[in-house]
Amino acid sequence: MTLAVDVRGLNKSFGDKHVVQDVDIQVGTGRITGFLGPNGSGKTTTLRMLCGLLTPDSGEGEVLGLDFRRHAEAVKRQTGYMTQKFSLYEDLAIEENLDFIAQVYSLDNRRRRVAEALERLGLGNRRRQLAGSLSGGWKQRLALAACILHEPKLLLLDEPTAGVDPKARREFWDEIHALSAEGLTVLVSTHYMDEAERCHDIAYIAYGRLMARGTAEEVIDRSGLITYRAEGPGADRLSRELAGKPGVVMAAPFGAALHVSGTDRAALEAAIAPYRREPFRWSEGQPTLEDVFIHLMGQSQDNFQ
Numbered sequence: 001m002t003l004a005v006d007v008r009g010l011n012k013s014f015g016d017k018h019v020v021q022d023v024d025i026q027v028g029t030g031r032i033t034g035f036l037g038p039n040g041s042g043k044t045t046t047l048r049m050l051c052g053l054l055t056p057d058s059g060e061g062e063v064l065g066l067d068f069r070r071h072a073e074a075v076k077r078q079t080g081y082m083t084q085k086f087s088l089y090e091d092l093a094i095e096e097n098l099d100f101i102a103q104v105y106s107l108d109n110r111r112r113r114v115a116e117a118l119e120r121l122g123l124g125n126r127r128r129q130l131a132g133s134l135s136g137g138w139k140q141r142l143a144l145a146a147c148i149l150h151e152p153k154l155l156l157l158d159e160p161t162a163g164v165d166p167k168a169r170r171e172f173w174d175e176i177h178a179l180s181a182e183g184l185t186v187l188v189s190t191h192y193m194d195e196a197e198r199c200h201d202i203a204y205i206a207y208g209r210l211m212a213r214g215t216a217e218e219v220i221d222r223s224g225l226i227t228y229r230a231e232g233p234g235a236d237r238l239s240r241e242l243a244g245k246p247g248v249v250m251a252a253p254f255g256a257a258l259h260v261s262g263t264d265r266a267a268l269e270a271a272i273a274p275y276r277r278e279p280f281r282w283s284e285g286q287p288t289l290e291d292v293f294i295h296l297m298g299q300s301q302d303n304f305q
């Protein structure tokens with residue numbers, strides 16, 4: 001697999017806060033890599049360093065085959081970065097926003113590019129609508145259209161669907177997959193588990209440190225987590241009793257069922273033994289990505305406290 005991003009030993013501090021610590025990040029060409037981790041763990045900071053908007057304290061490697069520090073400008077030109085906050089002009093129409101961006105970047109074939117971006121993201125019928133009057137989902141589509149206008153090879157998307165309804169999120173992801181199928185590489189930060197599962201690969205960062213990476217299956221397998229599932233009336237309410245018992249890393253309700261996880265099988269089984277009675281039915285299940293992420297978060301040291 002060729003790598004569109006292959007950066008090692010990335011570090012960044014703000015004052016005495018070491019917010020990105022020795023992070024290695026690799027993103028396969030044409031793949032969609034989900035970037036996950038708790039709030040404030042350094043995802044945005046990492047994305048900004050990769051596209052040359054922020055200078056790392058240290059780190060080396062290539063983005064799109066270029067030394068990402070020495071050739072930051074060239075990397076920037078081939079990268080589309082979608083910020084967390086909608087940053088287009090609310091009092092300009094959709095088409096005017098795109099045309100303005102095309103002018104700012106001195107893009108050739110402005111009309112063609114804008115028309116193609118409108119068409120591609122289904123914005124054609126709304127092209128005269130003011131950006132400020134769009135719903136969250138359409139705003140995000142416009143922001144995505146703006147980032148692909150210059151035909152980048154790499155997309156860095158920072159929580160692009162935060163606060164967007166499920167249907168619009170699904171459509172947005174269909175578009176990300178379509179772009180990836182055309183060869184674009186995508187690194188996308190998200191807090192949504194269903195989105196993590198839609199990624200080819202995952203990188204999980206907590207408190208500035210990369211804790212896991214690989215496909216969802218690999219991340220789950222390598223966690224060493226064992227999960228039991230309890231069903232039956234009131235099973236979900238056992239979480240409080242079980243949480244904190246030796247061997248229990250996590251006990252959380254999943255609908256009416258309960259997931260209890262740990263890494264030490266004997267200790268975990270001892271913890272649930274008193275509850276192996278009617279009306280509860282226990283079975284060993286596959287840990288979910290969410291189980292694994294909560295486990296990883298617990299393992300990482302919160303160096304901001």
Ligand SMILES: Nc1ncnc2c1ncn2[C@@H]1O[C@H](COP(=O)(O)OP(=O)(O)OP(=O)(O)O)[C@@H](O)[C@H]1O
Nearest residue numbers: 014017019037038039040041042043044045046304
């Ligand atoms: N310019 C800055 N000056 C000082 N501190 C900063 C700056 N930018 C980010 N930070 C701090 O760095 C840490 C990491 O922030 P970052 O935005 O990279 O996290 P994140 O993983 O993207 O979080 P979220 O999921 O909430 O978006 C936070 O503690 C944040 O307050």
